[in-house]
Amino acid sequence: MTTADDSLPATAPRPARPPRAVPAGDGPALPTPSGWFCLALSGELRRGAVLTRRFATEDVVLYRTRRGEVRATRPYCPHMGAHLGVGGTVEGDTLVCPFHRFAFGADGGCVSDPDGVLLRTGVAHLPVLERNGFLYVWHGHDDEPPGWELPALPGPEVRPTAHWAVETDTHPQEVVENVTDFRHLGTLHRLAVRQMTPAAADGPYLRTNLRSVAGRIPFFGTLSWEKSTLMAGLGWTLTQLELPRFGMAVHLWGLPTPIGPWRTVLRVAAACEITDPERVPGPDLPAVRAALTRTVARSTLRMTARIIRQDVPIWNHKRYEPRPRLAAGDQSVGIYRHWVRQFYPPGAN
Ligand code: FES
Ligand SMILES: [Fe+2]
Numbered sequence: 001m002t003t004a005d006d007s008l009p010a011t012a013p014r015p016a017r018p019p020r021a022v023p024a025g026d027g028p029a030l031p032t033p034s035g036w037f038c039l040a041l042s043g044e045l046r047r048g049a050v051l052t053r054r055f056a057t058e059d060v061v062l063y064r065t066r067r068g069e070v071r072a073t074r075p076y077c078p079h080m081g082a083h084l085g086v087g088g089t090v091e092g093d094t095l096v097c098p099f100h101r102f103a104f105g106a107d108g109g110c111v112s113d114p115d116g117v118l119l120r121t122g123v124a125h126l127p128v129l130e131r132n133g134f135l136y137v138w139h140g141h142d143d144e145p146p147g148w149e150l151p152a153l154p155g156p157e158v159r160p161t162a163h164w165a166v167e168t169d170t171h172p173q174e175v176v177e178n179v180t181d182f183r184h185l186g187t188l189h190r191l192a193v194r195q196m197t198p199a200a201a202d203g204p205y206l207r208t209n210l211r212s213v214a215g216r217i218p219f220f221g222t223l224s225w226e227k228s229t230l231m232a233g234l235g236w237t238l239t240q241l242e243l244p245r246f247g248m249a250v251h252l253w254g255l256p257t258p259i260g261p262w263r264t265v266l267r268v269a270a271a272c273e274i275t276d277p278e279r280v281p282g283p284d285l286p287a288v289r290a291a292l293t294r295t296v297a298r299s300t301l302r303m304t305a306r307i308i309r310q311d312v313p314i315w316n317h318k319r320y321e322p323r324p325r326l327a328a329g330d331q332s333v334g335i336y337r338h339w340v341r342q343f344y345p346p347g348a349n
Contacts, residue, residue, distance in 0.1 A: 029261035030171045030320065032056040033343035035204070035233025036129060036136040036150050037172075038255035038267055041163065045070060045135060050095070052085030054259040060126060060137055061085040065093050072128040072137045073108065078121045095123070133159040134255065134269075136235070141345050148204045150232050158251055160269035161294045162301040166308060167265050170315035172234040172256035173340055175266055178311060179208055179229050179237055179254075180332040188314070189307050196226075199332035201339045206231040208332060234343055241300065247279030248272055248293070250300045268304055272296040 087098030094103040110119035127138035196209035272293035
């Protein structure tokens with residue numbers, strides 16, 4: 001028997017996002033900065049899979065060949081414009097368009113079609129990087145190639161064991177600015193911290209160092225901690241939280257990616273590493289240690305998510321101030337504003 005409800009889709013459509021309560025600024029949205037931006041976790045793109053992700057104002061189609069190589073391309077087939085992420089398939093080393101089955105290979109060129117006719121043009125691959133379990137795509141103004149690398153962690157590759165993501169009505173510049181805005185850590189997040197040195201810039205990298213007065217670390221109780229955050233462009237931050245008393249260090253990634261004007265998805269992930277096995281509490285058994293590091297990573301991620309949830313309403317409703325009236329103590333924000341200019345075309349921010 002058919003009822004009226006049978007005509008409803010199985011999944012309710014996502015409600016339209018309400019408009020921003022106030023404009024983010026008087027001028028146009030900040031442009032997309034140049035740099036590396038995370039589009040997915042490695043585990044979201046298995047061999048032979050195709051994945052579409054929004055990046056700035058356009059879709060990017062990611063795919064992984066049968067041999068495991070990751071590629072990223074602009075979405076539209078050069079033949080007649082089909083979206084390669086909607087029905088496109090990976091066949092061996094190629095991405096095959098669903099419409100007329102032209103296939104595109106490693107350099108983006110057309111390598112086959114069912115009739116034996118090749119297109120003279122190909123798809124435009126974007127620079128892509130897979131590191132520590134994340135997939136990054138490079139954005140360069142006027143398609144300029146990558147001018148710098150994301151920093152690598154020393155030693156064997158560390159992969160995060162805990163993830164979380166949130167969308168917010170802001171721009172990655174405003175998200176990353178939080179790292180240098182020490183004043184808000186006490187007022188908004190109620191964290192008692194001391195800035196060790198002002199933010200230090202080195203080309204596309206910027207570093208800050210903090211020490212807590214006495215923070216509460218989940219699982220460990222109350223203790224003071226030191227953390228340094230390294231920023232690489234406006235899409236990548238890595239915070240290292242040292243816990244020498246317990247022989248551990250936590251790595252915390254904050255990866256904001258623009259998905260529209262004043263719209264950003266912020267991915268956060270955590271991994272815990274044993275740095276001094278002698279100091280780690282509990283028996284030295286691999287399964288116990290793995291469970292312990294996962295627990296520490298998950299707890300740190302939860303604590304971080306709680307802090308970021310306090311930032312989100314501020315980001316969603318604040319106005320972008322191109323020339324903020326900085327006060328004494330905001331020195332690192334000033335250094336940051338100067339540093340970010342390199343990621344935009346001249347005069348853009
Ligand atoms: S539109 Fe892609 S093969 Fe024709
Ligand atoms: Fe914050």
